[in-house]
Amino acid sequence: MAADPLSIDVDLTTQSLLLASANHDIPALKDLLKTTSATVQDPETRFTPLHAAIAACEPDDEPQTNGNGSNAAEEERKKTLEAAAETVRLLLQSGAIWNDLDSNNETPGCTAKRLGLEEIYQLVVDAGVRAELLLSRLDQYQPLGDDDDEDDEDNEDDEEGQQEPEMNGTEEIPEHVTEPITTTEGATSNEDYLKDTVEFTDTTLLDSSKQGVMMNWETPIMKRHSELLLPSPNLRVLNIGHGMGIIDTFLSENSPSNHHIIEAHPAVLKNMRENGWYDKPNVVIHEGRWQDVLPKITSGAVVVFDAIYFDTFAEEYKALKEFFEEWVVQLLDSDGVFSFFNGMGADRQVCYDVYTKVVEMDLFEAGFDTEFEDIKIPNLQESAEWEGICRPYWALDTYKLPTCKFVG
Ligand SMILES: C[S@@+](CC[C@H](N)C(=O)[O-])C[C@H]1O[C@@H](n2cnc3c(N)ncnc32)[C@H](O)[C@@H]1O
Incomplete structure (x- = not known):
């Protein structure tokens, strides 16, 4: 033929x-x-x-045969x-x-x-x-006459099928920017994850498809976050996402005057109850999604924190962006510190570097200066951290820990 x-x-x-x-x-x-x-x-x-x-x-592997030696090469x-x-x-x-x-x-x-x-x-x-x-700006753009609220739902594709990266390593690397990011099996959206069963082991919190929601290897990262968030006792702190309670344990060791936690998953809340979190002095637990809880606790009341930390699961980048643009700006004291788990694109260095810059620029636009501290991460493959986990969400040797303060 x-x-x-x-x-x-x-x-x-x-x-x-x-x-x-x-x-x-x-x-x-x-x-x-x-x-x-x-x-x-x-x-x-x-x-x-x-x-x-x-x-x-x-x-080339071939040695240079040029008579002028290494200068010419x-x-x-x-x-x-x-x-x-x-x-x-x-x-x-x-x-x-x-x-x-x-x-x-x-x-x-x-x-x-x-x-x-x-x-x-x-x-x-x-x-x-x-x-x-550019893609995130296009995502915000709504043609005149399009007032369909469903467009704002979590995990929705935009018109070209592009999805936002997720924050806790649950995103797949996009084949390229105009193709959809294929979500992993199991928790495909925040809503699905919150209905899903989760399992606590000694070293992990997993969803039903064995994705790591939280893992013990993150402990040094959480420790450093808490030190930077609460450098002294008697401060007011808000943490979004309790998970294994690692950061909340470090935060409570720094004796905050008020320690608010927002957690949405029923099994995590049950675990918190069993581990005495509801009985701790100065700890206030808000059950539900931060998107639902925050409007309630702020309605008619002035609520201010010295430190705010954000680390949820199965949410896209636009949720984090919405959180700092709409909530941190009103809840954080003028001298306060905001931070978040910086895990977007962390299974590929170039994606991590891109998303770290994007979030820094978006934070700046929202009024925050961000400093990044490098934290060395051991080789998790070698230490068999990913055994039994469906997808390694961290492949890098350095975590860039963000600390955000109001500009000026
Ligand atoms: C990665 S874990 C947090 C780990 C925590 N930083 C630690 O040190 O153990 C994420 C947590 O956020 C919770 N979560 C997910 N979506 C949420 C939402 N929309 N609102 C509140 N909590 C949420 C999950 O149930 C889970 O407990």
């Missing part, structure tokens, strides 16, 4: 674009991009022009990296997608990171931040 001439054409154009990208051939690329999209992918390797431009920087390397950076810039300006996956499960940013190409890696991260900010 004769090959379809149209598909041969398409293949040739894709291959030409990939080749020009790998050669960092800017004039050829500019020409090709007049008629071809920068988002093409090789059908086998799933390489995009961005992957090709970055992967071409992988140094260094000069050559510098030129290659400059040409690669220019190519990456051109592709991104032409609409290349920052987080397409190749057949080795690498985004262009992952390849740049693996090859130690820091400048190019930053170009990809910045493109990711721009794309995510």
